[in-house]
Amino acid sequence: MKFKNQTAASELILLGMTHDSELQPLIFCLFLSMYLITILGNLLIILTVRADSNLHTPMFFFLSNLSLNDICLSSTTIPKLLVSIQTQDQKITYTGCLSQVSFVLIFGGMENCLLAVMAYDRYVAICQPLRYQVILSSDFCVLLLVLSLLISTVHALLHTVMALRLSFCTNVEIPHFFCELAQLINLACSDTFINTLMVYSAANIFFGVPIAGIIFSYSKIVSSVFRMHSVGGRYKAFSTCGSYLSVVFLFYVTGFGVHLSPTVVDSSTKNAVASVMYIVIPQMINPFIYSLRNREMKIALRHLISGKPFLFLCS
Template identity: 65%
Template sequence: MEISNQSGISEFFLTGLTYAPAIESFIFSLFLSIYFVTIFGNILIILAVRLDYHLHTPMYFFIANLSFTDICISTTIIPKMLLNIETQNQSITYTGCLSQVCFVLIFGGLESCLLAVMAYDRYLAIVHPLRYTVIMNPCLCVLLVLLSLFISTINALLHSLMLLKLSFCKDQNILHFFCELVQVIKHACSDTFINTLLIYTVTSVFAGVPLAGIIFSYIQIVSSILKISSVQGRNKAFSTCGSHLSVVSLFYGTAFGVYMSSAVSDSSVKNIVFSMMYIVVPQMLNPFIYSLRNREMKQAMRHLLFPVVLSSP
């Protein structure tokens, strides 16, 4: 069957952040600051991991990939939103909207998979420390990242191709600040049963399996840590997992809030706020979480930002 835009529409309008000019100026400044902090913080993480040989380990390799993913998610959404606010034009082309849906699904899914891979890495490091370096070799690390990207891309393409089959109504106003899959489907005139079923089915599997893997890993990790007799050893083991647990809680907690709010309420304002907490805020906070809670990362950051001062006698 040929897949095409059956509705013939050329654009949508993102009206989720349409306010008075004074408020829009504040929103523009806020999101510009968030975007700058997100890009700067995550680039620092990537550079620190790349340049400091102490950080050439599987854990930091995955952290650097997570930072790259956070940059991609934010870049997929925020620049277009800032352009719309600056030009007072909320339009986004049909192709641009579907591309945004696809890339958000790719990088959001990749982040979910990477968090599960990082939990597996911590599980091996704490529960099987003697076999850790043998199992978690560089080839496996790269393979796990590529596999995560492949799975998330297949998921995104599946939703995007099904979205292409829909025809859309004349009401093209999407009450959101980006083209979110569920919000776009709401504007379809054709039957969306298959799309909705696919969303619930794939989301349950795609989010449930990584989350179940993370929970299982940490059950084993906590059980192993409690067997350590030394208090200092237990604290050190817990500290290596603290940053990852914080990121997992932030990512899945806000994502769960998005879907719960959309299920129990039709309030577009609440959906926008929860979506911001899910798709914007975690990507900004992740660098702070990893740099502030990790001694090795803090040291690498200091050497990266103040090389002359630290190298002087």
């Protein structure tokens, strides 16, 4: 079976967040601020982890890669929006749109896999602390990262190749600030049954398995925390888990809502807002949730900013 681009439109139009021209400067400033916070926050985490050998552990290895992925995911969507507002040119080529779809799926898939891997990391650290270094060896950590990237890439390419079989009418207007797979399928002139079936099937498998892993890991973690004798230890563990699960909830619920809910897909306003909640906000607050609540990371950040050498006292 051959797949080829059957669209009659060489260019598509991204309508952005709103049609109100008076709100465009506000939206530009808002997204520029969020993008800069995302880049600077995640870049600071990456530099801190690389600079301090005390942070060369599995947890911070996955955290630094999550930060890198967050930078890539945000850079796939926000700069195009900012340029469109500044130049007042909302056009995007068909090739550029498909490329954006593919990269969003790759980095969104990586986010999905890394959240599951980080949950497994915390499960081993809390439930099997004596075997932590043995189970999560450096080679195994790299293997988990490579597998996550491979699975995410295959998943993205599968959807992108299937999108090539779709036909689009001329003057296609996408009621969104970036090219999203669900919106692209919704606007196609040709039959989209296979594409829609793939979205539902892939979502159940590709996102369902990591979610099941996260639920399993944290159910075991909660069970272990309840067996702790220290009240302070329980509070610290629940505080960390609560922050992590709040970001996981935000990422998955809004993501599923965008791709699987007919109500959200059919409403451009709901779709755009929901997409911001999983494609922009989690990437911006991840450094604060995962890192700035961590004592070792706080100390390392202070030394990195002040330019002092990294000296930690063994407790």
